Amino acid sequence: MFFKRKEKVYKGRKIPFWSKENWISIGMSSPYLIIFLTFNILPIIIAIGLSFTYFNMLQAPTFNGITNYLNLLTNDDLFLTGLKNTIIMAVCVGPGGYIVALIVAWLINEMKGFVRTLMTFLFYAPSISGNVYFIWTVLFSSDSMGYANGILMNIGAITEPIRFFQNPSYMMPLCIFIAIWCSFGSGFLNFVAGFKGIDRQYYEAAMVDGVTNRWQELWYITLPIMRPQLLFGAVMSISSAFSVGGICTALCGFPSTQYAVHTIMNHLEDFGGARYEMGYACAIAVVLFLMIIGTNFLIRKMLAKVGE
Amino acid sequence: MSENVKKVSLADKIKFHKENKGPGHLSTMRLRNRTTSGYITTLIVLLLFSIVMVIPMLYILCNSLKPLNELWIFPPRFFPHNPTFKNFRDLFEVMNTSTVPFSRYIFNTAFISIVGTGAHVIAASLCAYVFARRRMWCKEGLFKTVQTALMFVGGVTGIPSFIIMVGLGWIDTYYAYIIPAIGAPLGLYLMKQFMEQLVPVSVIEAARIDGCGEFKILFRIVMPMVKSAWVxxxxxxxxxxxxxxxxxxxxxxxxxxxxxxxxxxxxxxxxRAGIGAAAQVLLMMVPIIVFLISQSNVMETMATSGMKE
Known part of the structure; x- marks a missing residue:
């Protein structure tokens, strides 16, 4: 009875902070929220704070204004290389992987029963099986033992082995390919489930209304209905697009030849983990964070235009 | 009292929807632009794609079954000719000779996984229930924050997280593994979306009128309905x-x-190339098997996880 009465009293209005209902809600959600805020939001606030200081983990941080940011943008050529590479990779792995995942999910939707489950599993498996992407270094290994080199030499396309992970002209495309390969994560599952959940009535109605081919069906019916899934997939692909750095280090080593696959993440780990210039590293982290938030904003704007 | 309420399970709801299709429903009718040849083309395209996806996994599986003399022959062979489980046996021997007993590592992983997962599911469902079906001050803002946190890259927060861990004195304790995992944003997000779409408000209201407490509502009524989500x-x-x-x-x-x-x-x-391959197989098998067992639950959860603008 207590809750029923409260519902009536506050209907349509913002709930007062001091009401009992609010306190019960806060009590129930606080175990999660406190931990979430401590380990997800607080670090970002600390990073923003530290980015305006000189801090080496041993002495207390000293405030030095925007020096870190000025150095980052004007004195640090390597950062600009990293920025360029990160943007290239994010553009290829993010939207590229996203579109490939969407197309694959769309094709899988045509399958039925067991084939469908099997296909979903085959595409999802790389992203859950840990660091299996390491195997690509064996397949593309730089001597003639490598499978890629072996095949290419057998058919006579090349005469001596290509050093795939040391030659700057191959490193970037390979890293992008492998990053896309292991990006079929929960966003992809979400697409498969989303396609399945669309009621066939929509297609039948569209057919009556004169939609003639599959592409029109996709653009005017399927994608607009899928918009919530598309947004979720996009959000999940942002994090995979900006964390390619780890894969690059595992494949090409650090530092990579001529810094061909040097990303902001590598730069951040270099200053944070090896040089202990924490203030500077935090400034890099803040730049990366702003890029992520900016991308999120852009994606929301773009997805609002689907199906128009 | 609440017995009547409990009977409206998810299965009943889905069955209801399947039986009561709208008057225009022609689920048996094939749309005119879906053909058998199209189906086969799609299947072939998918198979070609999926070969690229599984080659590395297949390779590591084959390597783990190869005897030593086959691992290093030239030209390299993909499939083993004399498959053997020797690598796996050797792996267990290597495990037995490590400085820290291997059972300790296994205990650590098991302990962290079980405690962390349990605490995460309980904490996230308490919070998701509040977000989905209760009113709270500043609820929308907090949920938006969780949504934004879905795309954070681990490295960005690395240094401050370390400072926080030092401040809490949790370096070299189990807390450092377990506690951050409890606050993972994806769990709350999936749970909240699932509850919002599949738990009717009327059921909860009915339970409240019957005098059911909030914890009882959550654990006796809501949680059985959202089984897929917590699985x-x-x-x-x-x-x-x-x-x-x-x-x-x-x-x-x-x-x-x-x-x-x-x-x-x-x-x-x-x-230890052969042993390494066997170890890799062991590592990747566990999550794959767990996923295969539970994939229908995962797919059902994913169907509700869309993001509203």
Missing amino acids: TLIIFSFQGLWGAGGSSFIYDESLKTFNYAIQQIISVGIV
């Missing part, structure tokens, strides 16, 4: 904790995980 959460959380290798907060060898130990075996390189 999915258990799997994702388990995958994350199972994959926890060398954490930057743990330096004590006896607190490191099974995954870390296996990776140490792999990283020895050429000498």
Whole structure:
């Protein structure tokens, strides 16, 4: 009875902070929220704070204004290389992987029963099986033992082995390919489930209304209905697009030849983990964070235009 | 009292929807632009794609079954000719000779996975229930924050997280693994979306009128209805904790995980190539098997996880 009465009293209005209902809600959600805020939001606030200081983990941080940011943008050529590479990779792995995942999910939707489950599993498996992407270094290994080199030499396309992970002209495309390969994560599952959940009535109605081919069906019916899934997939692909750095280090080593696959993440780990210039590293982290938030904003704007 | 309420289960709801299709429903009718040849083309395209996807996994599986003399022959062969389980036997022998007993690593991983996953599911469902079906001050803002946190890259928060861990004194303790995993944003997000779409408000209101307390509503009525969601959460959380290798907060060898130990075996390189492959297979098998067992639950959860603008 207590809750029923409260519902009536506050209907349509913002709930007062001091009401009992609010306190019960806060009590129930606080175990999660406190931990979430401590380990997800607080670090970002600390990073923003530290980015305006000189801090080496041993002495207390000293405030030095925007020096870190000025150095980052004007004195640090390597950062600009990293920025360029990160943007290239994010553009290829993010939207590229996203579109490939969407197309694959769309094709899988045509399958039925067991084939469908099997296909979903085959595409999802790389992203859950840990660091299996390491195997690509064996397949593309730089001597003639490598499978890629072996095949290419057998058919006579090349005469001596290509050093795939040391030659700057191959490193970037390979890293992008492998990053896309292991990006079929929960966003992809979400697409498969989303396609399945669309009621066939929509297609039948569209057919009556004169939609003639599959592409029109996709653009005017399927994608607009899928918009919530598309947004979720996009959000999940942002994090995979900006964390390619780890894969690059595992494949090409650090530092990579001529810094061909040097990303902001590598730069951040270099200053944070090896040089202990924490203030500077935090400034890099803040730049990366702003890029992520900016991308999120852009994606929301773009997805609002689907199906128009 | 609440017995009547409980009977409106998810299965009943879905069955209801299947039976009561709208008057225009022609689910048996084939649309005119779907043909058999199109189906076969699609299947072939998918198969070609999926070969690229599975080659590395297949390769590691084959390598783990190869005897030593087949691993290094030239030209390299993909499939083993005389498959053997010797590599797996050797792996267990290597495990027995490590400085920290291997059972300790296994205990660590099991302990972290079970406690962390359990706490995460309970904390996240309490919070998701509030977000989905109760009113709270500043609820929307907090949920938006969780949504934004879905796309944070781990490295960005690395340094401040370390400072926080030092401040709390949690370096070299189990807390460093478990506590951050409890606050993972994906769990709350999936749970909240699932509850919002599949738990009717009327059921909860009815239970409240019958005098059911909030915890009882959550654990007796809501949780059985959202079984798929928490099964999915258990799997994702388990995958994350199972994959926890060398954490930057743990330096004590006896607190490191099974995954870390296996990776140490792999990283020895050429000498133990066969054992390394066997260890890799062991590492990737567990999450794959867990996913295969529970994939219908995962897919059901994913169907509700869309994001509203």
